Amino acid sequence: MTTGQQWDIVTSVGLTALGVAAARALETHREDRLMSDPFAAAFVKAADAPAPMPTSPEEVAQLPADSIWAQAQMEDYMGVRSRCFDDFFTEAGEAGIRQAVILASGLDARAHRLDWAKGTTVFEIDQPKVLEFKQTVLDGLDAAPKCAHRPVPIDLREDWASALISAGFDPEAPTAWLAEGLLPYLPPEAEQQLLAGIDKLSASGSRLAVEDFQNVTRLFEDENLAEFGQEWGIDMRELLHSDDRPESPDVLRGFGWEVESEGAEDKALRYGRDLNGMFGQMADAGRFVVARKTA
Template identity: 35%
Template structure:
């Protein structure tokens, strides 16, 4: 059982904040990162709903991440989480938009959805069906935060299901998802939080729901990112919150190939995964041991 995220005694939190468990609260961190990016004059995307979605707790989680990432009395050794998150969000925006507008895919699945607001802030073709799968507490929190503030800009379906449950697929299809029709799936901020065996099962289950030619988008870290001493500060924060990083893969192309996908893996700062924002050198794939993050995208065979 994961321990609950520690909360400062002096800080007020809404009942909705504290109803989320440790893993679920990482979605508030992502929303806080997106809210901070949206306030920057040089922002590379704008999420007008992130500030509402991150709640009271999200900024506190972000403050912990900033404290270890940018120490006041030492050189930064950790990757820049704000820049990483900004690049990931914009790149995944672009990939999903391309799948819907240019490639003509009409089913979009976010698993898990967390505090994502792409259904609310991006333009989608009129016949797209957009599915957000996440635990009931997460979807209830999100629904409450967005009530009266925003409405989806597409045919939106919230699917209340735990991705570790044996029946989430049936709940998705009951909501209108058609496994025989092409789709694009986003697995954002998921794979490194689950054990290796569960990651393989997840990719098998997702692949079984996708028609050939469907697209997949995900992020994953390498194995060294879980063990290198210069990652310790960041890893300790997540472990202290009760949601440690558990899985990394050095060859993401091979990982996804074993589950029926042909993918490209890109590191932040490479090619389109930069947007002028990545502050660190990009290590060649042959170099090691170094920490790596991969943005993965490709198609189901």
């Protein structure tokens, strides 16, 4: 991403969010699904994407045999990732946390599909056009959130903290934060500013879940990821940042957070999924980080 760049749901980073929604829709069709998203397919259909975005096995079967959708099974990784962070929010609720913030939420529909603890408020931060599109589709489905749902339409490169507080966020209350599919799109300095901002707004007892990659440059070696970009008409290398940066777990430990990290492949095996050969470098480099603020 570059400073000042904006997008809707069928361009740039917005298009990748649409692809993730398609993968969640495919995961939802599996008998061994790890999560269910009844809204994902509707988002994809409403967007009229400029590239194939199948939402069912039947639609995948209609694509050419060399389509990346027919080969890579993107839903395997996205099913694991979504389940991991669904569990994170469930566990946060069980621990008494009643405030959640989803950063760069994209087409995440957790506010509407998860069973939140009574009294929970969920804030979603993303580009205004993305949030507007998502809400329009949800309204068309008469979908009601299962929590107090507060979209915050702002770019994370702007003063999102002030916008969040203006939307009713309470920095004195413990918060469950999520950064899913976000950090690789940020340059190093923006990532550090984001984590510092989260730390500043987090009361004791807050938790943070992050999808992280131990070496972002390894993603550029992932042929499946590159082919997805080509099939969507975008160059992922123009969106991702491969610059050297401090490891996010180390940054959070430096702020005094307790940090646990688990590789994507290990997490998948605990869920009964094998990611070997699926998205190659992404599965190998990916990890899920959960941090807790104790002071």
